[in-house]
Every structure is written in structure tokens, then in C-alpha cells.
Amino acid sequence: MTSFGLTDEHQMIAQTVRRFVEHEIYPHEAEVERTGVVPPELAAEIKRKTIEMGFYACNFPESVGGAGLNHLEFAIVERELGRGSMALNHFFGRPQNILMACKGDQIERYLLPAVRGERMDALAMTEPGAGSDVRGMKCSAQRDGGDWVANGTKHFISGAEHADFVIVFMATGEDQTPKGPKKRITTFLVDRGTPGFTIREGYKSVSHRGYKNMILDFDDCRLSDAQVLGEVDGGFEVMNEWLYATRITVATMCVGRARRVFDYALDYAATREQFGQPIGKFQGVSFQLADMITEIDAADLLTLAAADRLDKGLPANREIASAKLYASEMLARVTDAAIQIHGGMGLMDDYPLERFWRDARVERIWDGTSEIQRHIISRDLLRALGA
Incomplete structure (x- = not known):
């Protein structure tokens, strides 16, 4: 393993995570590969042990309850996790850093519970007709009174089957530019169970069995301004920063x-x-x-x-x-x-x-x-x- 001038603390992080993967992840890989499912009790056990080690949400700063690892340290953690099954390592717990953009009541409702392991998140950006063309997304939210009404579909959404809420990017307007129409994007926090929001099984993939991709459907799903992450039409700023x-x-x-x-x-x-x-x-x-x-x-x-x-x-x-x-x-x-x-x-x-x-x-x-x-x-x- 290359050292890249890594300190003793860096090496300790690597060794700790590697031992965890070898002892807690490897023994269950064959069964998950065979069934395509992570048993809920096993998922809970992995999460509990990760929290006990102090590594859950280690990519978040100490000010919100995370371990406060920097980018290099977190890269070391992810490198060692890469040795194991992604379906199982999902419960090691690395919430989306984009949640650091939470403000006001969002902090208690989404950010802190995610860091503590009480609520799990998923990130939804990709669409059937858009893929890498983020500006081409058709999933949209339109103003209706004081709320937003969301319609459209997202797919290939990893971890959504376990998510308590989803971070969703939606088109909320369009600007005319010399190069043609340019969509404005807004980020929303959408709770599982919200009327008009459905999470369903995705496609059967040959890669990473048990680490499912899901399809999200929005059918006249009403969202409030309190669920906007960052600023309205500021989705790209949130995306680029976090x-x-x-x-x-x-x-x-x-x-x-x-x-x-x-x-x-x-x-x-x-x-x-x-x-x-x-x-x-x-x-x-x-x-x-x-x-x-x-x-x-x-x-x-x-x-x-x-x-x-x-x-x-x-x-x-x-x-x-x-x-x-x-x-x-x-x-x-x-x-x-x-x-x-x-x-x-x-x-x-x-x-x-x-x-x-x-x-x-x-x-x-x-x-x-x-x-x-x-x-x-x-x-x-x-x-x-x-x-």
C-alpha cells in the first residue's frame, strides 16, 4: 500500500476500517450475492457497530456530531470500504455531505438525524432521459400557491429502498440564453411517505447485487418552501459546493x-x-x-x-x-x-x-x-x- 506520506494516524484509520470490513463484511458477502438482499437485522448490526467505533458519518464535521475527517482521511476510509460488498458497506453510514447546506428547521429534521444514524438519505439526480445531462432533466416542480407541485421520474437511485428521505434535484424554471434554453434547478428534501411520492424497485443489475437501484415517481407531489435545500433555483450552487x-x-x-x-x-x-x-x-x-x-x-x-x-x-x-x-x-x-x-x-x-x-x-x-x-x-x- 502506497504511503503518500501518510501519518501513523492515517495508517491507523486504514487498519481499523480494513479490519472491520474483513470481520464484519466479508463473512456475509456470499449470502448477499446469492439472495440480492441485506437482512434488516444485519444492516442494523453493521450500523450499530460503526456508530460504536465512532466512524458513522465520519465525513461530517465534529460541530454536527461527525468524526470530522478531512478529504484525505475520508478517502482512506472509502478506499478500505471498497474492499467489501457495497450492499453491506452502505450501512457503514456516509450521509450525503450536501446536507451541510441545511438551514433552520432542516438541521433538526434532516441533518442531525442523518449524522446520528437515525434517518437515512438518498440522492436523486439521474433520470431515464437525462443521464449525464443534468440540464436536460424533465422532473420538475412548479409553483402552485405557496407550495411546489412535483412531477416526473428519477431512476438509478442507490440506497432509496432504505432512505427515510431523498435529496432530489428538479427543474424549477427556464432561462433563454444565446445557446438556447437553460433550465434552472432547485434541490428539495422529500420525506418517504409524502403523498404523490413513490419509491419502487428499479432494474436488476449484474453489478453490486444487493446494492439496489430504485425508481422514484412524483405525481402531483406537493412540497413546501421549507423543503428547499439551499436557494430556489440554486440547485447547481448546492451541487457544485457539496x-x-x-x-x-x-x-x-x-x-x-x-x-x-x-x-x-x-x-x-x-x-x-x-x-x-x-x-x-x-x-x-x-x-x-x-x-x-x-x-x-x-x-x-x-x-x-x-x-x-x-x-x-x-x-x-x-x-x-x-x-x-x-x-x-x-x-x-x-x-x-x-x-x-x-x-x-x-x-x-x-x-x-x-x-x-x-x-x-x-x-x-x-x-x-x-x-x-x-x-x-x-x-x-x-x-x-x-x-
Whole structure:
């Protein structure tokens, strides 16, 4: 594991979370993979143990009851969580940082209960016809008297089946610009059970079984101004301030999962014999191992460096995009190479490699596709030259 100048405290955080994942998450992965369900009592147990460790909502400041980890420290936590099942790690508890935008009564109703683990949240942005085009969203909220009336559909909403409330981005108007119509976006806090708001089963995914995606339907759902997070038509400001670093989470978890996959490949190469010697002795295998660990370390350093820039208050949009792009594509190469080293056994469910292989595919899509990351990177480079 690359150190990146990590302190003893950083190493302690990594070791503590890794031990938790190994002892509390690994033993239940096969059953969740088989059934596609996390039993409620197991979810409650994981949450309880996380709270006891002092790591629940560790991404929130101490002023609201969180552990107050900075971006680098939180990246280390997410990296170690990446080794385990996302369906189970969901209950380790990392509420959306966007809740720090809560004001007034919202603090007691949403922010503090989420930090304490009393209420769970989910973030809803993606729509069937919009995807990466946030400005193209059709889910809207229109003024009606003193309230808002919301209509439309969101999909691919992770964790919504467990959510007590959902953070939803909706179109609330439109401006005419030289480049055409530009939608105004507002963020709303919507409680489960609100009339006109339905959470239903999503699609069956081959990646991350048990970590479900849900569909949210809004049918003349009435919302009050008290449920607006931030300012009316200020959804992009809220998004840019609080969701800026979510791509680091994908990158760090890819690194953690890649290290677990590599450990399987390394052990197999050292113990599996062919032609009277361990297969790791053959250059065709040993060179694959060398490439794998080099790519993993490179992704780790990219990710930690991006988090460190955030902590130092430096611009990091390009660096975060580079980390997300490289780490997610690295994970695909590493899982594929690990299966190749295992041969046919790598595709059997006796090993978890085929699961990691399937899980790796979605990382290049959610939280901004690889194409979106390349767009962010290239625009940052060219903009400085006026192009």
C-alpha cells in the first residue's frame, strides 16, 4: 500500500476500517450475492457497530456530531470500504455531505438525524432521459400557491429502498440564453411517505447485487418552501459546493477493490503449479502482476493527491476527474487480468473474482462516465489556453 506520506494516524484509520470490513463484511458477502438482499437485522448490526467505533458519518464535521475527517482521511476510509460488498458497506453510514447546506428547521429534521444514524438519505439526480445531462432533466416542480407541485421520474437511485428521505434535484424554471434554453434547478428534501411520492424497485443489475437501484415517481407531489435545500433555483450552487468530491469516492473504492483482487491473483500465482513450478515463475504471469500493482499504486496516488488538494484549498476538478477516470478503468484491467491468471476457475463462483469483474463494470458509468471525465480534463487543459 502506497504511503503518500501518510501519518501513523492515517495508517491507523486504514487498519481499523480494513479490519472491520474483513470481520464484519466479508463473512456475509456470499449470502448477499446469492439472495440480492441485506437482512434488516444485519444492516442494523453493521450500523450499530460503526456508530460504536465512532466512524458513522465520519465525513461530517465534529460541530454536527461527525468524526470530522478531512478529504484525505475520508478517502482512506472509502478506499478500505471498497474492499467489501457495497450492499453491506452502505450501512457503514456516509450521509450525503450536501446536507451541510441545511438551514433552520432542516438541521433538526434532516441533518442531525442523518449524522446520528437515525434517518437515512438518498440522492436523486439521474433520470431515464437525462443521464449525464443534468440540464436536460424533465422532473420538475412548479409553483402552485405557496407550495411546489412535483412531477416526473428519477431512476438509478442507490440506497432509496432504505432512505427515510431523498435529496432530489428538479427543474424549477427556464432561462433563454444565446445557446438556447437553460433550465434552472432547485434541490428539495422529500420525506418517504409524502403523498404523490413513490419509491419502487428499479432494474436488476449484474453489478453490486444487493446494492439496489430504485425508481422514484412524483405525481402531483406537493412540497413546501421549507423543503428547499439551499436557494430556489440554486440547485447547481448546492451541487457544485457539496457534491464536488463524490467522484473521489468512486476512485478510492476502485483502488480498495483492486488491491483485494490483486491479493487473490498474487496468492494464486505463488501457489498454483504448472509444469512443476508456481505459475508466478512464468514471465507471462509475473509481468501481469507487475503491471497490476503498478497501476493500482498509480491510481492510489492520483486519488490521494486529489483529496489532498481539496484539503489545501487548491483547485482539484481536473485532478479528481483524472483519479476517477484512471482508477475505474484500472479496476477493469486488474479484475480481467486476475481472472486470466486464474484461468477457467476465475469465472467460477468458487472464487469472488467473477463478482468483482461484474461489479467493476459500473464504475466507469456512475458518478460521471469515463467520457464525461475526459471532457472535464480536456476542457480544463484547453481553457487555460483560451481554446
